Structures are given as C-alpha cells and as structure tokens.
Amino acid sequence: MTAQPFVMPPPHPKERRIIFENISQPGYDPSIDTFIKHGGYESLKKALTMKPVEIIDAVKASNLRGRGGAGFPCGVKWSFIKHDDGKPHYIVVNGDESEPGTFKDRYILHYDPHQLIEGLVISAYATNTHLSYIYIRCEFPEAAGIVWNAIEEAKARGFVGKNILGSGFDCDIYVHQGAGAYICGEETSLLESLEGKRPYPRIKPPYFPAVLGLYMKPTIVNNVETICHVKHILRLGPEEYAKMGTPGDGGTRTMCVSGDVVKPGFYELPAGAVTLGELIFDICGGLKPGRKLKAVIPGGSSAKVLRAEEIFKVKVKGADGQMVDKEIKMLDVVMDAATLGSVGSMIGSAGVIVMDDTREMVWALNNLNQFYAHESCGQCTPCREGSLWMSKITTRMLDGGGQGADPKTLQNVADNIAGRTVCAFGEACAWPTQSFLAKFPEEFEAVAAEK
Amino acid sequence: MSATATEVPMLHVQVDGEWKQFPKGTRLIEACMKSGQFVPHYCYHPKLSSPGNCRMCLVEMGMPKMTPDRKPVLGEDGKPEIGWSPRPVISCATEISEGMGVRTSSPLVEECRKGVMEFLLINHPLDCPICDQAGECRLQEFSVEYGKGESRFVEEKVKKPKRQDIGPRIVLDDERCIMCSRCIRFMQEVAKDDVLGFVNRGSHTTLTVYPGKSLDSNYSLNTVDICPVGALTSKDFRFSMRVWFLRETKTIDVNCGTGANILIGSRENVIHRITPRENDFVNSCWIPDNHRLNFHYVNSAERLKDPAVRGEESPVKWPRAIQAAADQLRKNPGATALIASARLTNEELFLAKRLASALGSELFDVLPRPQKGDGFLISQDGNPNTSGAKLLGLATGRLAEIAAGVSTGKIKTLLVLGEEATDCGISAADLEKLDSLVVTGILPDQTTARATVLLPAASWAEKRGTMINIKGRIQRLNRAVSSPGQARDDWEILRDLIQAVGGSNGIYTIEEVFKQLAAETPALAGLSLGKIGDLGVDLKMTKSE
Ligand SMILES: Cc1cc2nc3c(=O)[nH]c(=O)nc-3n(C[C@H](O)[C@H](O)[C@H](O)COP(=O)(O)O)c2cc1C
Ligand code: SF4
Ligand code: SF4
Ligand code: SF4
Ligand code: FES
Numbered sequence: 001m002t003a004q005p006f007v008m009p010p011p012h013p014k015e016r017r018i019i020f021e022n023i024s025q026p027g028y029d030p031s032i033d034t035f036i037k038h039g040g041y042e043s044l045k046k047a048l049t050m051k052p053v054e055i056i057d058a059v060k061a062s063n064l065r066g067r068g069g070a071g072f073p074c075g076v077k078w079s080f081i082k083h084d085d086g087k088p089h090y091i092v093v094n095g096d097e098s099e100p101g102t103f104k105d106r107y108i109l110h111y112d113p114h115q116l117i118e119g120l121v122i123s124a125y126a127t128n129t130h131l132s133y134i135y136i137r138c139e140f141p142e143a144a145g146i147v148w149n150a151i152e153e154a155k156a157r158g159f160v161g162k163n164i165l166g167s168g169f170d171c172d173i174y175v176h177q178g179a180g181a182y183i184c185g186e187e188t189s190l191l192e193s194l195e196g197k198r199p200y201p202r203i204k205p206p207y208f209p210a211v212l213g214l215y216m217k218p219t220i221v222n223n224v225e226t227i228c229h230v231k232h233i234l235r236l237g238p239e240e241y242a243k244m245g246t247p248g249d250g251g252t253r254t255m256c257v258s259g260d261v262v263k264p265g266f267y268e269l270p271a272g273a274v275t276l277g278e279l280i281f282d283i284c285g286g287l288k289p290g291r292k293l294k295a296v297i298p299g300g301s302s303a304k305v306l307r308a309e310e311i312f313k314v315k316v317k318g319a320d321g322q323m324v325d326k327e328i329k330m331l332d333v334v335m336d337a338a339t340l341g342s343v344g345s346m347i348g349s350a351g352v353i354v355m356d357d358t359r360e361m362v363w364a365l366n367n368l369n370q371f372y373a374h375e376s377c378g379q380c381t382p383c384r385e386g387s388l389w390m391s392k393i394t395t396r397m398l399d400g401g402g403q404g405a406d407p408k409t410l411q412n413v414a415d416n417i418a419g420r421t422v423c424a425f426g427e428a429c430a431w432p433t434q435s436f437l438a439k440f441p442e443e444f445e446a447v448a449a450e451k
Numbered sequence: 452m453s454a455t456a457t458e459v460p461m462l463h464v465q466v467d468g469e470w471k472q473f474p475k476g477t478r479l480i481e482a483c484m485k486s487g488q489f490v491p492h493y494c495y496h497p498k499l500s501s502p503g504n505c506r507m508c509l510v511e512m513g514m515p516k517m518t519p520d521r522k523p524v525l526g527e528d529g530k531p532e533i534g535w536s537p538r539p540v541i542s543c544a545t546e547i548s549e550g551m552g553v554r555t556s557s558p559l560v561e562e563c564r565k566g567v568m569e570f571l572l573i574n575h576p577l578d579c580p581i582c583d584q585a586g587e588c589r590l591q592e593f594s595v596e597y598g599k600g601e602s603r604f605v606e607e608k609v610k611k612p613k614r615q616d617i618g619p620r621i622v623l624d625d626e627r628c629i630m631c632s633r634c635i636r637f638m639q640e641v642a643k644d645d646v647l648g649f650v651n652r653g654s655h656t657t658l659t660v661y662p663g664k665s666l667d668s669n670y671s672l673n674t675v676d677i678c679p680v681g682a683l684t685s686k687d688f689r690f691s692m693r694v695w696f697l698r699e700t701k702t703i704d705v706n707c708g709t710g711a712n713i714l715i716g717s718r719e720n721v722i723h724r725i726t727p728r729e730n731d732f733v734n735s736c737w738i739p740d741n742h743r744l745n746f747h748y749v750n751s752a753e754r755l756k757d758p759a760v761r762g763e764e765s766p767v768k769w770p771r772a773i774q775a776a777a778d779q780l781r782k783n784p785g786a787t788a789l790i791a792s793a794r795l796t797n798e799e800l801f802l803a804k805r806l807a808s809a810l811g812s813e814l815f816d817v818l819p820r821p822q823k824g825d826g827f828l829i830s831q832d833g834n835p836n837t838s839g840a841k842l843l844g845l846a847t848g849r850l851a852e853i854a855a856g857v858s859t860g861k862i863k864t865l866l867v868l869g870e871e872a873t874d875c876g877i878s879a880a881d882l883e884k885l886d887s888l889v890v891t892g893i894l895p896d897q898t899t900a901r902a903t904v905l906l907p908a909a910s911w912a913e914k915r916g917t918m919i920n921i922k923g924r925i926q927r928l929n930r931a932v933s934s935p936g937q938a939r940d941d942w943e944i945l946r947d948l949i950q951a952v953g954g955s956n957g958i959y960t961i962e963e964v965f966k967q968l969a970a971e972t973p974a975l976a977g978l979s980l981g982k983i984g985d986l987g988v989d990l991k992m993t994k995s996e
Contacts, residue, residue, distance in 0.1 A: 181652070198649065203503040203544050378630065378649070378656035380504045385570035388654040392606040409603055416566030419538050420506055 006111055009265070012283045016244060017268045018232045018252050019225060023111045030146055032153040035114035041159055043234040047122040048167040052083060055126035059230060061238035063250030067104075068094050068185070068223030069300060069349045070424070071249075071337050074230075080210035081127045081218050089129040090219040092194065092209075093120060093227055095136040095143070096178055096185035100301035100371060101351030104254040104266050105224035109136060109143035113150035117173065119227040121160060122234065124171040127220055132173045134224075135190055138180045148175050182375035186423050187221035189377065200379040201423035225254060245271035249337045253347070257284045259354035260291060269335070276306075277331030280354055291356035295439070296330070298340055299348025301368055302428030304435035306330050312343040345435075361440040362447045365432055366394035372429035379422055386417040387429045402448040410444070411437050465552040470530060473547055480508055480542035488555040491564060491593050493571075493679050494631040495543035498736050499640055502544075505571075505631050507593070509539035509563040515550035523550060539563050561597070568598040574609045574654060576626045583688065584681030586695040590629065609654050617647075617659070618666030620686050620740055621675060628658045628682035634674035641737060642670040658682070669825065672740045676726055685724070687744055692716075692723040700931035701728060701985050703918065705794060705911045706742040707822070708832030710920030712986070713738060715746075715912055715931035722746050722912060722932060730986050732924060739828050746912065749932070753894055755907035756936025769937065769947075776904040777951030779887035780810055783863040788853045789815035791845050792869040793834035795941060796916030796928060798964040800836070800843045801971075802945035803868055809954025814862070816850040818875050830921050835911075838919035842974055850875055857881045867891070869908060869941065872898040891941055907938035914940050915961045917983060919990065926987035927980060 008024040011017055022028050022038050032040070047055055060075030081089055093116065097105040108116055116134070124132050136144045151173050154160040162170045176194055178184045184193045188202035191214045206212060213219020229251055233241045242250040249271040256266045262285030269279075276296060280286065287293060293308040310330045318324040333343055340347045355364060373391035378384040390413050393406055410433050418430035437444055459474040466486040473482045478501065483490045493505035513533035516524040523531040533552035539559060554560060572594060579585045594600075611625035635647045635658070646664040649656050660666050666674070675683045697716035704711040704725075711734035716724045725746055727738040757766030760775040767775075780787060787810055791803045807815050817840045820833030840846040854876035856862035863886040865872070872888075873879055873896075882888060882901045890902035893910050913934045919925045934940075942964055949955040958964055962980055969975040974990050982988065 200502075200504075203501075203541070205545070373653055376653035378651070378653045379502075381506050381567050381570045381629075384630070384654050384656065385573055388609070389570075389573060389604070389606065396606065403605065405603065416562075416570070420509060420563055420566065422503060422506075 006107070012267065014274055014278070014283060015268055016252050016270050016273075018236075019108065019115070019228050019254060020266075020268050022115065023107060028111070030111055030113050030150060032114055032150065032157060035112070035118075039235075040114050041118050041157075043231040044118050044121055044159060045165065046234055047125055048165055048169065052126045052128060055122065055230075055234070058233055058238040059126070062229075062233040062241045063245060063248060064226065064229050064233060064241075065249055065337060066223055067225035067229070067253070067349065068187075069099060069302070071347060074222065074226055077210065077222075078123075078127055078220060080208075081129075081220060083128045085218065088131065088215075088217050089127055090214040090217060091120065091124055091127065091129045091132040091227075092187075092190065092214060092219060092221045093132065093134040093224055094185060094187065094190060094221055095134055095140070095224045096182075096190060097224070098137055098139075098182045098185050099349045099351055100368070101256060101258050101297065101353040102300050102349040103256050103258075103351070106140055106143065107266070108224050108228060109140060110146055113143075113147045114154065115228050115231060116147070116224055117150055117154050117160065119229070119231040120173060121154075121164065121171050122230050123220070123222070123227055125164075125169055126230075129220070130170050130172065132171060133194060133214075134173060134175050135178060135184070135194060136175060137178045137184070141177070144175050144177050151175070181377070182371075183377040183423075183425060186425060189423065190221065191219065200377055201425070203422055246334075246336045246338065249347075253335070253350050255279060255335065255350045255352055257352045257354065259352075260287055260356035260359070261354050262286055262288060272334050272336035272339070274335055275331060276333045276335060276352075279335060279352065280331075284354075287354075287356050291358065293331075293354070294357045294359055295355040295361070295364070297345075297351075297353040297355075297432075298333075298335070299346045300351035301353065301371065302431055303340075303348045304345040304431050305439055306333070306343065306345055307439040310439070314339075314342040316342070361436055361443045362394060362397050365436040366391070366398055368432045369394050369429075372425075372432075376425065376429065380426070382417040383421045383426045383429060386413050389413050390429070390433050397444075397447045400450065402450050404448055406448040407437055407441065407444040462547050462549045462551075464547050465530075465533060465550075467553070467555055475547075477547050478543060479510070479512070479540075479545040479547055479551070479553060482547050483510070483542060483553060483555050490542050490555055491589075491597055492543055493589060493629060494633060496633055496636075496677055499633060499636045499677075501541075502632055502636070503541045505567065505629065506541065507564065507567050508542045509567075510542045510560055511554040511557050512536050512540040512542075512545065513552040514548070515552075564593075564597040565599055568594050569602075569604075571629050572598070572602065573604040573606075574626075575629075576608070578624070578627060578681065582627065582681040583684045583690065583694070584627075584678075586693060588681060589679035611655075611657055615659070618671050620744070621666055621671055622684050622686055622689065623658060624682050624684070625657050625659075627680050629680055630656050630658070631679060633677045633679070634658070634683060637670075637674055637677060638666070638668065641673070641735075642668045644668040644670075647674075669739045669741055669829075670737060670827075672743060673727065673737045677736070688724045692718055697723060698931070700912075700929050701927075702912070702929045702931065703835070703926045703987075704734075704738060704742050705835040705918070705928075706739075706745055706829075706833075707824075708830035708835060708837055708921035709734060709828050710835055710918060710924065710926050710987075711738045711742065711828055712926070713743070717912075717931045720932045721750055728985075732986065732989065733920065733922075733926075734828055737828060739825070742829070748894060749910045749912050751894065754910075754935045754938065755893055755895060755899065755905065756938055758907060758937060759902070759905040761903045766937065769939070772904060772906060773944075773947045773951050776889045776906065777948055779889055779903060780864060780866060780948070781952055783886060784811050786861060786863040787812040787814070787866070788856060788862045788864070789866045790850070790853060790868065790870050790872060790875055791815060791817050791840070793817040793819070793837045793840040793846065794911070795836065795840075795869055796914065796918055797836065797839040797843065797925075797968060798916045798961060799868070799941045799945060800840055800845050801968040802942055802949065802964065804843055804845055805954065806866075806945055806949050806952070809949055809952050814849060814853055814856070815845060816847045816853060817845050818850065818870050819846070832921050835920070836918035838921060838923060839917070839925075842919060842972065843968075853877075854881075857885060860884060863887070865889070867898055868945075869893075870898070871896045891944055893938065906944050907934075907936065908941045908944060909934040909938055913938075914942075915980075916942065917965065917980070920987075923990045924987045925975070925978070925983055925990055927983050927985070 369391035758772030824831035
C-alpha cells in the first residue's frame with residue numbers, strides 16, 4: 001500500500017528538518033530499502049550496544065518533551081517504569097492525531113513509517129518492553145496498512161520480533177485502529193479502547209499509565225512524533241539535540257499552521273527558534289492581502305486563544321538570574337513551551353490556528369464548541385452536559401437568538417467544567433470559551449445584545 | 452502492642468478541622484461519612500468499584516506541608532499544617548493517606564456541587580409527578596440540598612428513549628438516567644452478567660442493553676434499588692404506590708436458607724414491594740428477584756380467614772376450633788403424628804415440639820427442601836429455618852415413616868403445621884383415610900381441603916419470631932402487616948392447643964416464648980429477641996465467646 005505522492009516544499013531557512021528530513025527528499029518512499037539507504041536503523045544498532053538506562057539518561061538529557069499536547073518530559077516519563085519489576089511493560093504509540101489544527105503525525109505514518117518503528121524499538125529496548133502497540137485513528141486506514149507493512153518488512157530484516165539483530169532482545173509491534181473518537185487520543189481512554197472497551201478515560205489517580213496502564217501493567221504512552229525523536233537523540237547525541245531547542249524544551253517541533261495565512265502547512269523548527277510573528281509573517285507568508293491579524297490559537301484547538309494586539313506582562317529570568325517583569329507583544333511570543341505557558345496559553349500539539357479580521361469570534365468559538373460537544377465522551381457530568389450547553393448557547397447566539405445573560409452563563413458553565421472532570425478534555429473544552437470571552441468580550445456582548 | 456502483619460495501620464486524617472484515625476485503604480468519602488460529614492454522591496456505591504464519573508463528591512483535599520528535609524510542618528497546636536490543593540478532588544476514589552486533610556464544605560465545594568446539580572438537571576425531564584422514584588430520588592433530594600433552586604437553561608433538552616423494555620422485570624427511562632453507571636457495574640461486578648452499557652457520546656449517551664440480550668438476570672431488580680433516580684423501575688412496583696406512603700418493616704427473606712435481610716414496604720395492610728436491606732454477614736445489599744417478588748400470595752384474596760371444623764357451620768370461632776382440634780388430637784394416643792415445617796420460626800417449632808410431647812407423640816418431622824442453589828444468594832436449602840428445626844430436634848428424618856403410617860392406617864391423627872401434606876409423600880387419598888387431620892395454613896391446598904379442623908395462620912410477613920439460616924445466624928422476622936380475617940399467629944394457635952390438651956401454662960408474648968426457648972436450648976443461652984437486633988447473631992460465635 002502506498003499513499004498519494006507527497007512533495008514537501010523546500011525548507012524555509014529557519015527550518016531544521018530532522019523528523020521530516022527523509023520525507024522532504026525527492027522520491028522518498030515508505031519502503032524499508034529507502035529508509036535504510038537514508039541511514040535507517042543505524043540508531044537502533046547503536047542503541048543495542050548501550051545499556052537501557054543510558055538511553056533513558058540520553059532522552060532525559062535531550063530535554064525532549066512530549067509532542068502530543070501535554071508536553072511532559074519524555075525521559076522522566078520513561079524513568080517511572082522499573083526495568084526489572086518482573087511485570088510486562090507496554091509502549092503504546094499515540095497515533096490518534098485528532099486535535100483540530102494538528103496534522104503532522106499523519107505524514108510520518110503515511111510516508112516514513114520506519115522512522116517510527118526504529119524509534120519505537122529503541123524506546124522498547126530502553127524500557128524493557130517486549131510488546132508495543134501503534135494506535136492509529138480510524139480516519140487513517142491507509143496509514144494502518146502502510147505501518148503494518150513496514151512492521152512486516154522490519155521483521156523480515158530482524159529489526160522487529162525475536163532476538164532483534166542478534167541482541168537477544170525481543171519486541172513485537174501491533175497496529176490497532178480506532179473507531180473514530182477524538183477522546184481516544186487521551187492516553188487512558190486510548191488504553192481502554194485498546195483493551196476493547198468503551199473509551200472512557202480513567203481516573204488519575206490511581207490509573208496513571210506508568211503504574212496501572214494497559215491491562216493494568218506499567219505502560220508508556222507517547223505521541224508518534226515524540227517516539228521518532230528518540231532515534232535522532234541517539235543519532236545526534238543528546239547534547240547536540242538539546243542545543244537545538246531551549247533549556248527546557250529540546251530538539252525541533254513540528255508546527256502545524258492553519259487558517260488565514262498565505263502558506264498554511266507544517267514546519268519543523270527548533271523549539272523556541274521563532275516568534276509567533278516570524279512564524280506567521282516570515283515562514284507562512286503572512287496574511288492574505290488586505291487582512292489584519294485578529295487572533296491566534298497557538299497549540300491546537302484546546303489552547304487558550306491570544307489576541308493580536310495583546311501585550312502580556314510576564315516574569316522572566318534576567319541576566320543576573322533575578323526574575324524581572326517584562327512586557328511581550330503577542331507577535332513577539334517565542335514558540336516554546338515555557339513562553340507560551342507564561343502568557344497563559346500552551347504550545348500543546350503546536351497546532352497554530354490563525355484568524356484574521358474577517359473572522360467573528362462568536363462564530364469561531366461556536367465552531368470549537370460544536371466540536372467538543374460532539375466529541376465529549378459523556379462519562380463525567382460537567383463535561384458531558386456543559387460542553388453541549390456551551391455549544392447550544394453559541395449556536396443560538398449566531399442564529400440571532402442572543403440573550404443578555406449569555407456571556408455570563410457561558411463563562412460560568414466553562415468555570416464549572418474546568419478542573420472538575422475525569423480527564424483533561426474538561427479543560428480542553430472550557431479553555432476556548434474562557435479565553436474567547438476574556439479576550440473578545442465586546443464581540444460576545446454585542447451578539448448577546450442583538451435582537 | 453506489637454503490630455502483626457495482618458494488622459491494618461491506622462492513618463491520621465483531618466476531616467473538617469478535626470483529626471481522626473482510619474484504617475489504611477479507607478476511601479476518603481468513607482472517612483468523611485464515618486466522621487459524620489455526609490458527602491453527596493451518585494456513582495459511588497460502597498459495594499461497587501469507583502468510576503468517579505458523577506463528580507458530585509468533589510471535596511477540598513490537602514497534604515501535610517513539608518519542610519525541605521521532608522518533615523511535616525507543625526502548626527501552633529502541634530498538629531501538621533495542611534497545604535490545600537487548589538483543585539477539588541473526588542472523595543469516592545481517593546484513598547486516604549497519612550496527614551491528609553479534607554474539607555467537606557467550603558465555598559469551592561459548594562460551587563462544585565451547585566455546578567454538578569445544575570448540569571444533571573438541564574437535560575432532565577420534569578417527570579417527578581409521574582415518576583416512581585419521587586420521594587426517594589437522589590436528584591430531588593440533592594437539588595433541594597445543594598442545588599440552585601432556579602434554572603437558567605433556555606435551550607431545548609436532549610431527547611432520549613422512554614419506557615424501554617429492557618428486561619422481563621424492568622423498564623428503563625433514558626431521559627431520567629444520570630449515567631452514573633451503577634447498574635452497569637452491578638451487572639458486571641456482582642451479577643456477573645455484563646448486559647448493560649452505554650451507547651452514543653456526550654450528552655446523548657444512552658444506557659441500553661446489549662443487542663439481542665435482556666436484563667433478565669435473577670438479580671436484575673437490584674439495579675432498580677441502586678439507581679439513584681427513576682431511570683430503572685420495577686414493572687411489579689411501577690405506579691402501585693407513592694413511596695412516601697410506604698411503611699418499611701425490617702425482616703428477613705424466607706424463600707431459602709440464606710435468610711437475606713429485607714425491608715417490606717407496605718401500606719394499610721397491603722405489601723407493595725420488598726427491597727434488600729444491607730447485612731454484610733448475609734446478603735450484602737442484594738436479593739434475588741424471584742425471592743423479592745414472591746410476596747403477592749400474602750395479599751391474596753384466597754387467604755384462609757376463618758377456622759373451620761368439619762361438620763360444623765362455618766365460620767367457627769377460635770375457642771370452638773381449638774377445642775375441636777384438642778379433642779381430635781387427644782383421641783388416638785399412640786397413633787398421632789405431626790408434620791411441622793422448616794418454614795416456621797424457632798418459637799413455633801419449639802411450641803410444636805411441646806405440643807407433640809403433651810400429646811405423647813414421638814413421631815414428627817419437617818419437610819426438607821433441597822434445591823440447586825445459584826452459588827450466590829439462593830442456598831441449596833429451600834427452607835429458611837432448617838437449622839432451627841435441627842437445633843430444636845424437629846428434623847428427625849421420619850417423614851417416610853409418617854407417610855407409610857398414614858397409608859397403612861397405623862396413624863389415625865395427623866397434625867400438619869404449615870405444609871402441604873401431599874408434598875410429604877402422603878397421597879390425597881391417604882389423607883382421606885385419617886380419622887383426624889388438624890391443619891394450620893394460610894392458603895387453600897389439598898391438605899386444608901381435607902382438614903377435619905382448619906386453623907388459619909399468619910404468613911411470614913405477619914409475624915414476629917426468629918429463624919436460623921444455613922450459616923447458623925439467628926435473625927428476626929417482624930410483622931409488616933396483620934393477618935386477614937380471624938387468621939392468627941401460629942405460636943398463639945400452638946400455645947392454645949397446648950393449653951387445651953392440658954400441657955402448659957399460658958404464655959402471653961413472643962418474648963416469653965423466646966425466653967423459654969433460650970432457657971432450654973444451650974445454643975441460644977443468654978439471647979433475647981432484643982439482643983438479636985436487626986442484623987442477627989452468629990450462633991457459632993456466641994458459643995465460642
Ligand atoms: C482530549 C485529549 C485528546 C488528546 N489527543 C491526543 C492525540 O490525538 N495524540 C496525542 O499524541 N496525544 C493526545 N493527547 C495527549 C495524550 O493524553 C498523552 O498526553 C500523549 O499521548 C502523551 O504522549 P507525549 O508525552 O509523547 O506527548 C490528548 C489528550 C487529551 C486530554
Ligand atoms: S472530561 Fe469529558 S471527555 Fe473526559 S471523561 Fe469527562 S466527559 Fe469524558
Ligand atoms: S428521577 Fe427524580 S428528579 Fe427525575 S423525574 Fe424521577 S423523581 Fe423527578
Ligand atoms: S439507569 Fe440509573 S443506575 Fe443506571 S446509569 Fe442510569 S442513573 Fe445510573
Ligand atoms: S461519587 Fe465521586 S464521582 Fe461520583
């Protein structure tokens with residue numbers, strides 16, 4: 001099975017393609033031969049000469065953060081798994097990529113599956129895992145076929161399966177296809193789905209995957225891109241890799257830019273290498289003629305929206321190590337985990353959604369609200385009822401039925417969801433409402449007052 | 452005192468400002484409740500796993516503040532200072548840990564509860580006037596207690612299926628369901644018949660039964676009990692009575708040797724429903740459907756109401772009936788036998804034995820009822836008081852001998868207490884041969900039809916007394932309704948018979964019967980009806996104490 005031919009545009013000078021290095025080669029195809037021709041499985045060979053703990057230390061030193069949304073330091077997550085606890089361990093690759101505004105994993109799955117497989121076998125070796133799963137959302141049926149095929153190829157060459165490359169290490173990999181629910185991207189929900197159950201996220205505590213994960217065994221869940229980075233950490237060395245990013249956020253990040261820019265697409269950039277302004281205006285070619293920037297959601301649809309003319313007051317470490325107050329204009333916000341966090345949003349999955357002055361904020365929020373109302377799994381009360389309620393309010397406002405109390409009600413409903421739910425979907429569905437209301441109150445007041 | 456391996460360590464937890472101790476493993480909600488602080492909840496059930504889905508039990512939680520060298524920071528009172536978490540936590544799935552603090556009421560906690568109540572109500576139908584749950588509905592109760600008292604929801608409510616026939620005994624109203632999953636978990640974890648589940652997503656989530664399956668487990672009605680709202684209703688009870696009119700009587704199930712603890716819900720002498728009563732020594736919180744539904748015969752219009760003496764005009768009055776019975780029982784000394792029942796109480800069996808000895812008869816037995824049992828709450832003994840019958844020496848194994856005696860004519864007088872003689876190996880034709888057949892019973896059957904003296908008795912729901920279950924636990928029956936017509940308690944009938952045949956002084960209360968019984972029965976020494984209490988007493992335990 002092969003996907004449609006895909007040609008990546010040449011890199012912008014600021015880009016540094018590691019993950020997408022292969023894919024951007026003309027004529028690159030997902031076969032194992034092509035992958036090996038481009039240096040594939042060399043990192044795995046190197047890994048098998050190392051001690052597992054050395055690999056975990058390298059991943060820690062690389063400052064690699066998860067690329068799935070939560071941004072948890074990857075090496076720290078791995079170190080929760082006790083190497084010799086006598087229990088089976090699992091690694092589950094999260095290929096559910098469904099956060100609106102995020103579209104990077106799908107290219108890896110379709111066009112460079114061996115990169116993922118190599119990263120996965122290294123990760124398995126590091127965590128003493130003999131069985132791994134790649135969970136692929138049902139909307140990528142072709143990718144599932146491509147990855148299965150790649151696993152078979154890798155098995156035939158001794159990179160997967162029993163006694164990998166004569167090392168005595170065994171690791172099997174299975175592909176599992178989802179059934180079409182955004183919530184399956186949430187890691188504990190994904191595990192339930194993998195176990196064949198209705199994908200209701202688990203309560204944490206006690207069900208932290210690293211302790212009580214798949215089949216109640218220690219489990220690592222990592223995003224597709226995250227696992228791919230592992231291979232490059234070994235290839236480049238952790239120091240070299242870390243140096244590309246910022247102190248707390250190593251390596252490159254694939255930013256997916258969508259919305260009202262001239263050149264939407266995904267761009268692999270060293271973490272913290274660009275500001276939001278550079279990303280939009282230099283790399284993505286700016287806005288369409290005559291348009292003005294209005295708002296940006298910087299980290300996938302769940303991240304809090306930023307308003308174009310906003311000025312953020314943040315505390316940063318000065319040259320002398322003291323914390324000093326600083327003002328940052330929205331376009332000067334550096335695209336890394338720490339800076340986006342300090343301005344009250346997040347880098348999340350690095351899905352950057354750009355909105356120009358033709359966009360109405362009530363419309364934009366309603367679009368998100370409808371998505372979340374449709375995707376709430378319905379397990380817990382606040383999210384189940386609140387997400388649909390918010391969506392009904394914004395839909396009614398758009399349909400001309402706005403009422404004076406709507407903004408206040410919206411705000412209060414969102415406040416009653418965030419922080420009170422089983423999983424982080426609660427925040428994901430409340431943050432858009434909370435931030436749109438906070439940043440664009442006048443638009444909501446105006447629509448609410450219309451009769 | 453040295454701690455042994457089996458001893459559960461006690462942990463200190465601060466509940467609303469007061470330090471208390473609880474065993475390790477206690478759920479936070481349980482620590483709160485044991486401290487007298489009620490925490491409203493929907494999905495939590497003490498006998499089921501905690502999914503933490505309703506979010507009603509959110510509380511403020513904190514852990515002891517630590518110094519840099521990991522020692523707790525002590526406050527002015529010498530007690531650890533607590534660092535409160537800004538996020539509320541669910542108390543139902545949080546296990547206590549040393550030094551934990553919890554606040555069950557605070558502005559944040561109250562906000563959380565208000566929020567959840569509002570969310571639960573926005574799509575809930577306004578069915579209360581026609582809903583069976585009204586009066587015992589957690590949604591009603593908590594909305595009064597913790598809700599806002601007004602609605603600002605102006606949207607259209609979600610529509611869902613109503614009156615779903617999901618099983619032979621249960622109707623589901625999906626609009627009333629609050630998706631707490633208690634019923635699903637009960638079917639998975641307790642009934643082990645995983646037929647319920649949710650379909651669809653978000654606010655459209657709908658409880659249903661697996662395609663092609665039915666909620667037909669013999670434990671299905673327990674889901675109705677634990678459903679906090681009126682989503683699951685019992686076909687048997689639906690629309691029969693408003694629950695606030697029901698009087699509840701604590702008693703036990705007499706359908707088998709388990710002796711499950713139950714509540715009888717009755718109004719004006721009519722039983723409307725039976726629900727399980729928690730007793731962790733016996734039945735936890737559950738009972739089988741066929742047992743709980745087996746009460747309608749008590750309300751039956753067919754019930755025997757008046758004593759009858761063959762050849763005399765009915766109805767006769769009790770003194771005449773007792774006299775006639777006593778005369779007949781005394782007529783054939785040496786040819787008299789007694790069939791008692793292991794469905795009778797200890798008190799009744801005790802008096803039956805006395806009557807037998809007053810009559811000089813040594814030929815007596817009870818009808819055994821071995822059955823398959825279900826490995827859970829239905830025991831392999833279909834009698835509720837075989838243990839009592841054995842303890843009191845009435846289970847003699849001589850039933851076949853009695854039957855043969857009746858058949859050959861060796862037995863001329865037979866006293867049958869609450870059994871159908873034809874179930875005891877005696878044919879209807881043989882019954883006709885008897886000189887005298889004195890019978891107590893509650894419904895007409897082949898035996899009562901052939902009685903020379905018929906004495907209408909009380910059903911199990913109409914009397915007080917005790918029974919001993921198969922595990923040796925003595926438990927109390929209580930009177931929920933009174934007997935129809937002239938029918939009266941078996942123990943009174945027996946007392947009167949004993950007096951009439953000249954064998955006893957008067958006893959006037961059931962307490963006195965028990966006192967005499969306990970005095971003559973070493974296994975019951977020291978017990979009284981009061982001491983047995985609502986949950987019964989393990990006789991093996993009292994023996995070893
Ligand atoms: C509602 C929700 C949806 C999510 N969807 C995805 C997803 O599609 N892909 C993904 O990798 N992580 C997703 N996540 C994050 C995962 O729960 C988890 O944090 C991540 O897979 C861990 O991998 P990482 O550490 O490599 O980022 C989602 C989280 C939530 C709360
Ligand atoms: S927060 Fe939403 S998505 Fe998460 S468990 Fe609750 S209902 Fe499901
Ligand atoms: S479930 Fe409770 S609140 Fe709902 S209709 Fe019935 S009684 Fe009323
Ligand atoms: S039917 Fe009742 S017990 Fe079952 S999920 Fe709904 S509310 Fe809970
Ligand atoms: S009782 Fe705790 S979440 Fe439902």
